Amino acid sequence: MKSIKRAILSGLTIGIIVCSSTVLLFLFFAMREEIFEIMDYQMEQVALAAHLRRDYSTPDTESGFEEKTVDSIVQIRDAENNLLYTTNRETAIPLVSKPGFTDLMYDGTPWRVYVLSKGDTTVQVAQPLKERKEIVFFIAVETALSLLFLAVALAIWIYIVVNKSFRPVQELCDSIRRKKASRLDPVDETMVPEEILPLVRELNALLSRLDIAIKGQKHFLADAAHELRTPLTAVDLQVQNALDTGNELERENSLKKIKKGINRATVMANQILMMAKTDADILEENIEVLDFRTIIGDVVSEFSPLAMEREIDLLWSKPEAPILLAGNERGLKAMISSLVDNALKYSPSGTAVTLNAFTDTGKLFFEINDEGPGIPADQRPKVFRRFYRYRSERALGSGLGLAIVKNVIDFHKGSITLGDGDNGTGLKVELVLPLFDENRH
Ligand SMILES: Nc1ncnc2c1ncn2[C@@H]1O[C@H](COP(=O)(O)OP(=O)(O)OP(=O)(O)O)[C@@H](O)[C@H]1O
Ligand SMILES: [Mg+2]
Structure with missing residues (x-):
């Protein structure tokens, strides 16, 4: 599983390692150049100082010339190339004819040589390159150690900060874990990080x-x-x-x-x-494209014997063209059945119940008219409540029929209106449902 904490820690650690290595590399080359320049400059100064000497018989201790050039060899020659003076007789580096700086190999080791001619004297200062490289190496090691220390200190600090920053998340998890299934009160938002x-x-x-x-x-x-x-x-x-x-x-x-x-x-x-079967979650499980005429036809066939028994004309004029809906067949059938059941149940014998369906501007309009007692306007909003019955002595029922209708109509994003019957008596139920739209589904 992905862990944000691990991702932050490893990302930052890699960043620190990459940055420190780059800085170290950059510092190494910059220092190397600087040290080389300083030492070249030192050689030039030594050569200039040597030119100022007039007495070549004794070492010049007063100017500190001997001590300062302890690693360098200074040779002074006259116009005929005779060696007038040298700081090291054992190492007789030959005179380089080219003035200025030259790198050469002598006695198996690399040397850097600086030649300065003035008047009839030529001064040659030679320095072993090994010395310079050693200095660069030591400084590089010291810098690397400092950077390593910095990187470790930074990594520890980041670890502490990240851990501390994630503590509220842990606390939040604990508070959610402690919640009982029976108590669904909200989680306290006051201490939650932004x-x-x-x-x-x-x-x-x-x-x-x-x-x-x-x-x-x-x-x-x-x-x-x-x-x-x-x-x-x-x-x-x-x-x-x-x-x-x-x-x-x-x-x-x-x-x-x-x-x-x-x-x-x-x-x-x-x-x-x-009622349980028309719960939105259950209806959701089975959605298909249906012809609404078939649903009405099935319900009418189912209720025809009852209508005959009650001597009520159940009339349905089936439209020619299919009326396509995307919906749950069982739910839609339960809805129409409840409405037809009510119409037949509450209407007296000798009356008619008429079903009508038509489409307009992407919508299906369905009406069911009866010639029964109807529902007074003040009762209309209430009859959709579960177990609510009105004039319950008239017929057997549980007061759930219209609640089921409401469930199904809401699920299909439709609407239902109760009104007066078309003939002045009875109840007219109007349903509006969105038709199947190929572009939307
Ligand atoms: N067509 C109708 N004519 C007159 N009254 C109606 C009609 N349809 C519903 N009602 C009234 O609305 C009330 C609620 O109807 P609903 O269908 O929810 O319950 P029910 O028919 O009493 O019981 P159930 O449908 O669960 O068997 C009914 O008690 C009835 O008084
Ligand atoms: Mg009913």
Whole structure:
């Protein structure tokens, strides 16, 4: 796994090594040149000083000439090339005819020679190059050691600083690790470094969304259990009645009520299941391009026997052209079924339920009209709530149908409006859904 800390530390360490080596190399060549220049200058000065000498018999101790040129050999010659004076008789370096500086080999070692002629005397100063190289080498070693020390000190310092800078990240991890799944309160942002603040903010936003979702699920579970308990309590009561009574008619009556109660519980359990199945995460799993006409056709066929039983005309004029949507088939069918179920359930016999679909400017418009009691305007926003029922005595139900419709319509980025029926009575439900767009999907 990638570690930012390791990347910073190794990056900086490599940087320090590369920089120190470059500086060392640069310093080495610069120093070498400087030292060579200084020593050449020294040789020139020695040659000039030698010219000023008049007495060549004794060494000149007063001017310090002997001591200063301890590594150099100074030779003074007359016009006939006779050696008038030398600081070292054993090393008899021959006279170089060319004035100025010359590098030569003598006795197997390299020498640097400087020749200066003035009047009838010629001064030759010779210096072993080995000396210079040794000086350069020692200074280079000292510089390298200083740089090494600097590099090590810098590396330690960087390690300390990086470790310290990453401590808030570690603390943040610890505080997140300590969080309980049941407590999704946000992470404290006050001590979070600026660089990771956006990440923490996103995490807090996610935690808050999760919190809302989990609370919603908990409420739903509590409501569902509560709603299921009502028919089950009634069933329990009737079972006791049936057991206690000696009257056959009363027992039969209780058994009928038990059947009704079980029916209610079954309808509710089915609706709870459908509610869970139309959760956005589940709908998301299966998206395909569908012909909306097929969905309506299937639902109409499914509900036709019920409509006949209730003597209601279920009318659907199927459009000629396909109406393509990108969506979840099961979800869309559940939505239309809930609406048709309501229309048939709440409308009296002898009425009609009409389904209509048309497209316009990239949208699908679907209407379902019934001739039942309708929903008063003040109730319309409320009926989408889970388990909310209005005039519940009219028909069996759990109050989840329109909540399922809302789930599905929201998932498909559509809208739903409840209004008055076209014939002045009843309810008109209008759905608007985006059509399948090849460029967008
Ligand atoms: N077509 C309609 N005509 C009159 N009232 C309706 C119609 N559709 C819905 N309602 C009212 O809205 C309320 C909520 O409807 P919803 O479909 O959510 O629940 P339900 O039909 O009572 O139960 P479920 O659909 O879960 O079996 C219903 O109780 C009913 O009073
Ligand atoms: Mg319903």
